Amino acid sequence: MAKRIDVSGLTAYYGSHKAIEDISMTVEPRSVTAFIGPSGCGKSTFLRTLNRMHEVTPGGRVEGKVLLDDEDLYGTGIDPVSVRREVGMVFQRPNPFPTMSIFENVAAGLRLNGNYKKSRLNDIVEKSLRGANLWNEVKDRLNKPGSGLSGGQQQRLCIARAIAVEPKVLLMDEPCSALDPISTLAIEDLIGELKERFTIVIVTHNMQQAARVSDRTAFFNLAAVGQPGRLIEIDDTERIFSNPSVQATEDYISGRFG
Ligand SMILES: Nc1ncnc2c1ncn2[C@@H]1O[C@H](COP(=O)(O)OP(=O)(O)O)[C@@H](O)[C@H]1O
Ligand SMILES: [Mg+2]
Numbered sequence: 001m002a003k004r005i006d007v008s009g010l011t012a013y014y015g016s017h018k019a020i021e022d023i024s025m026t027v028e029p030r031s032v033t034a035f036i037g038p039s040g041c042g043k044s045t046f047l048r049t050l051n052r053m054h055e056v057t058p059g060g061r062v063e064g065k066v067l068l069d070d071e072d073l074y075g076t077g078i079d080p081v082s083v084r085r086e087v088g089m090v091f092q093r094p095n096p097f098p099t100m101s102i103f104e105n106v107a108a109g110l111r112l113n114g115n116y117k118k119s120r121l122n123d124i125v126e127k128s129l130r131g132a133n134l135w136n137e138v139k140d141r142l143n144k145p146g147s148g149l150s151g152g153q154q155q156r157l158c159i160a161r162a163i164a165v166e167p168k169v170l171l172m173d174e175p176c177s178a179l180d181p182i183s184t185l186a187i188e189d190l191i192g193e194l195k196e197r198f199t200i201v202i203v204t205h206n207m208q209q210a211a212r213v214s215d216r217t218a219f220f221n222l223a224a225v226g227q228p229g230r231l232i233e234i235d236d237t238e239r240i241f242s243n244p245s246v247q248a249t250e251d252y253i254s255g256r257f258g
Contacts, residue, residue: 004029004169004199005050006067011228012045015059019045021228023064025218027169032191032200034210034237037220037252042229043203046220047171050201051087052080068168085113087169088162093178094154096146096161102129103142105157109165124164131197132160133190152183159190163198170194172202176209188213207253211241219249 005027012020020042027033035043048054049062052073066073073083096105106125110116116124125142129135134156138149146157155175162170172191176184191200191213204210210217218234233246244250 002029002069003027003067004069005201006065006070007050008065008067010046010049010062010064010066012042012049012054012062013059014045014057018228020049020220021230023231025231025234027199027201027216029168029199030195030197031216032195032202032214033216033218033234034214035201035203035218035220036205036207036210037229037232038222039205040229041220041222043220044173045229047173047201047203048089050169050171051089052083053089055080085109085165086167087171088165088167090155090158090162090170090172090175092174094151094158096149096154096157098145098147100146101143102138102146102149102157105146106160106164109161113165125160128160128164129157131163131194132156133186133193134160150183152179152186155179155183155187156190159187159194163194167198169199169201172200174203174205177205184209207241211237217241219244219246219252221248221252 003026008024010023011018023046037043045054050066054060054062068086097108103125106128107121110121110124126135129138134153137153149157176187188209194200214237216234217237217240219232220229221232222229232248233244240249241253
């Protein structure tokens with residue numbers, strides 16, 4: 001089957017600091033891949049190389065290749081803005097645009113990408129809020145500020161905003177780490193639904209969460225402090241959590257380290 005994402009020999013720097021080294025992996029369409037590993041091993045950095053957000057950081061640059069449906073995202077003539085439309089991102093802290101209404105938060109990305117008739121915009125906003133399991137909670141207050149919602153609702157609003165532009169891939173960097181357990185379960189359920197339509201890559205420090213939501217799990221680690229992070233192994237989630245190939249993975253998931 002065609003790979004949605006195909007990374008080869010990816011190394012990323014902040015100035016002269018090499019944060020991650022020589023990462024290669026593939027991701028299938030309509031799957032959930034979880035990134036786990038100790039803090040500082042480069043999970044967030046690697047995630048941001050997948051939609052060219054890494055280079056927004058001063059000194060941020062990469063070597064290697066990231067193919068999205070066989071197209072090199074770092075190829076000449078590729079517009080990073082169009083890459084970020086195809087590969088959306090949800091962050092750790094819900095970040096709705098504070099002065100915008102719920103409706104405008106979801107419509108924001110669409111407005112950047114073209115002229116939509118009001119009726120079409122209404123349809124897409126509703127579909128996106130439904131897709132994010134938020135519609136029933138907000139349909140009577142679409143013109144109220146997004147910042148008035150609870151943390152869990154705000155995160156689902158950010159997911160609605162991200163899916164409104166129909167990306168191929170959704171990147172999530174610890175999307176539940178600021179949420180209570182009930183809101184966390186709501187997001188986990190949502191991830192299970194969204195993978196029918198999108199390819200999802202999620203960073204999580206919560207091993208149970210990785211086991212619950214993902215099909216594949218990638219374990220990252222540092223050989224030593226100051227060394228670049230590396231991909232230790234990637235495999236079916238069930239296998240990573242029952243019978244990983246590498247001792248360091250076993251040590252990490254069983255809590256002997258990290
Ligand atoms: N904006 C930045 N500027 C410089 N170094 C950074 C920046 N962000 C992360 N790093 C460094 O890159 C490495 C990987 O960090 P990060 O990707 O945040 O790891 P993780 O998400 O696994 O905790 C660390 O050594 C970290 O200090
Ligand atoms: Mg991180």
